[in-house]
Amino acid sequence: MRIPCEWLNEFVVLDIDPHDLAMRLTMRGFEVEAIEEYRPTFDGVCVGQIMAIDAHPNAGNLTVCSVNVGLETLPIVCGAKNIRIGDKVPLALVGARLAGNFLIEKRAIRGVESPGMLCSEKELGLSDDHSGIFIVPEDVAVGSKLAEMKGLNDSVLDISVPPNRGDCLSVLGIAREVGSILNQRAKLPMFKLDTTGSEDVEDRISLAITDTDACPRYVLRMIKGISIGPAPFWMRNRIQKCGMRPINAIVDVTNYVMLELGQPLHAFDYHALADKRIEVRVAEGDTAFRTLDGEDRKLVAGDIMICDGSGPVAIAGIMGGENSEITASTKDIALESAFFNPLSIRETARRLGIRSEASLRFEKGVDRDSVDFAAERAIFLMNSTAGGTVLKGKREIHEKGSGRSIFVSFAKIIDILGVPIEHSGIISALRSVDLHILREEENGFVVSVPGFRHDLEEYMDIIEEVARIYGYDHVPATTPAGAQQVQKRNRKEVYLKGMKEYLTSCGFFELVNFAFFNIKDIESFRILPSDPRSSCVPIMNPIGKDYEVMRTFVAANVLKSIAYNLNRGAKNLKFFEMGKIFFLDGSSLPVEYPSVCFAMTGREREYFWRDPSPEYDFFDIKGVVEGLADRFGLQISVSRSTEEFLNRNRAADILAGETKIGWMGEIRGEVLRSYGIEQTVYCAELRSDLIVQHGSVDAKYRPIPRFPQVTRDFAFYMDENTPVGAIIDRIRGVSPLITGVGVFDMFKKETKSIALRVVFQSFEETLTDETVNALQEIIIREATSIQGVMLRT
């Protein structure tokens, strides 16, 4: 809400700098987002009065005006037709500068010297109006500088009004807050409605309301015989500063009063109303209706309509109809001021997609108690700007609302806020924002809520008001009482944090991607329809193809990040991402699992001046998985993977017991190419919840052996297709004294050959040669009993 200080000043005396005011409003909950300074863009223009208008001797379409500027009267050549003797006008004297840095020079126009120029609003930079000379308001002194005129120098506060404070979408509402800040009481505008005419509203129009829940308060007032022109400058100026566009005097008045008092109004062309009748109805079924913007709208059951004798003339609180719109030829006006059910207006406005200034205020609830005051105010302003005769009286519906009152205990205020405020301080704070105490009781008080405060419903709302006015700054910072609890360690959190630490220490950079993907990712990864990973959770209102479903695995997003970086010149990347994956489920909510994915491409170092790094291969990614398992106490095994997106020869499923907890391997070239990646990528993805479930992070001490360990090396020939893992497992099974089996060489000449180192360790004694020799025999026997394995000697 944009609030011109010059306007605000009519309600409260603003003896405060706008920046200080802005700061204090902000600390009251009305954040001032900007202060816009309005200054005239012209210079050297004074106010003159037309004393005479004479014909130009040489040009029929020009006149020579005698303009009194106080000390002297000057002859000014002018072409405009809208000036009359007695009008006050802006006179730009020689040397003056107008909008657009236009300099006034002495010159003769068709043989008559003119020491200055009368200006239009456009020339002064006040508006786009260039239809005639700007007529200065009568109360401005002749000879004064126009630049000093009220309204031209102003600070406009751009205030972010909290959504529950609809009452502050008006100058009056903000003035009430400012009044409370400055210890003043906001004054309502003073005016005297001229109702000396003989006609009465009751004789001219009838009013009926079928549903007082939809519309408990409605007032119709009338004015006849107006002539519609532009609104006076001061009114247009204020409307413009508030961010609205002036239209004509009648529309501008309704907008002006809405900005001033917060009450939206609607003016009907009286002659367009069939049967001279207004009925507020709730639509029962679909109704077609053309609004004044020329759009055809469909109203449905529940929408509130304003109807005349033949049908709808307005969608209540939202927009009028084309059929009863004010036009340039409108003479007589029926003016509506009302309170409509906020929820109903909100629903209709949302459905129709119309969020007007009026509906915005009706949605939040207007002040039922000032509906008629706003109507009177508007009729008065119409009368003074467009002439005509005000009809006596009004038509109205007035369903009495039950005024709200709330009990609050003093102790609760102090208990909630933690500040020992005096009772009298509480009462006076509340009074300053028009919350009056109906009665004080022993331990509290009952406060009455004014009609404009729809946000105050229970005691906590009142406590908030006390805190707001007392000032949050004055609330001390305290330490909560009560025993300090020690919070239990969250096992999952320890794991996830540990995994991130492990992976970063392995050289992986962490990614954070949106948890969405494109349905095409499922196809790119060749996920079969029978695979649960193809049952993505769809989003009803996605913001784009790439974000249309929730991801069922993380690897697609990791590949996208790899592609992004390769496209920007990177060659060697190690990335990991930990995040949720989502699956459709029969229950009301989909299931969510945490997943960890890591990938590597290129080599460890692009170059180094010695020992160049080899390109990553399967055993690099497998090593990371094995290290992870070791770090989290997880017993894993591998089996050939059937994942369609992996190169089958270089891919493995990762098992914990019988459970598949993930996969690892080389991503197939076709898959990579669909992400625009031309180089090999090794990748693994595991369900982190399963790692937590099957693993353990609790370290347990094992005594350091007091006896030396013994190592023996073995070499075997073996068939190409015999897995080395089988030999290792067999050897491990030979004796508990075997504490390690490692592969230290593998080569192939004619036959594949493998070299193993076995570690023997006893915790009871020093191992003798005899013992180890005996074990060695068993190892050789066991290993060579595997098909295709032979001892190499």
Place this chain on the structure above:
Amino acid sequence: MGETLNIDDLRNRIENEISPLKTLEDLKKIKATILGRKGVFSEYLDALKLLDKDQKKVFGKEINRLKASTEARLNEMETALIEAERAKQEELTWIDITMPGKVPVLGRKHPITQTFEEIIRVFSSLGFAVAEGPDIELDYYNFEALNIPKHHPARDMQDTFYIKPGVVLRTHTSPVQIRVMEAQLPPVKIISPGSVYRCDHDVSHTPMFHQVEGLMVDKHVRFSDLKGILSVFIQEIFGANTRLRFRPSYFPFTEPSAEVDIGCVICEGAGCRVCKDTGWLEILGSGMVHPQVLRNVGYDPEEVSGFAFGMGVERIAMLRFGIDDIRQFYYNDIRFLSQF
């Protein structure tokens, strides 16, 4: 018998042997020639045996003195030569210390993770436990239970992704508060970190971002306690000299509600683009838990009270690291990730 031994001759011979000596190898050879069993001194000592007693005594003394001094001299030379040899060997180990070292290849945690961990660290030390909830949430938990009924204007504040009617991608981590309170009795002291979603994607919004929310409910929890806890948090994150202010605001699920601002970390209050010339930066929203929210989970607002707060992790990360574009977090450019 007039046999004598020519000591000068001996001295000359020794001198002639020693003076061309250059290497440790030479020295070893000469040591043998002079002092060895068939060396020069042995020759003279053998000759000495042929002399008469007096002469034996005189010459014997002379020879032994010369032998001792020669021996000392050769030992001295040996030490010097070993030293020289060692110096020469050391010379061969010279390297160019200005050549680049082999930097260990480590990864980094994403700045969002680093910020999460920092926030969690501070609140853990204040006794808050970490609680989590689903990203895909029931409308009830995301809105209704938090005092945001259907048609409430506050729903406009958050553009919601819908999965199906009644199921949304959570727009904040506040639903976790409700789930925790439903599952346990007071006292409650939790923070809930996590991803949240809103359908907005432009220069200053991403469809997914991160929040940490906090909740404390117990007997006699006061608004002043909220100020106390958040002051400690902010000064821990942004430094002990950080100015902060609490100003009234509106959230449907808290009352009184407060927006917390910190003195602009960019311009230190002088006014700049980031703080829109106000000198202050919004950092988190907070307030006393609305009595209706307490009733919704079956707590009695007459018995207990509480406070809640919520903050955007990206916002805090941007201020801590000086990042000016929220989208940077999600491009995952290695040149960005490697800076933190």
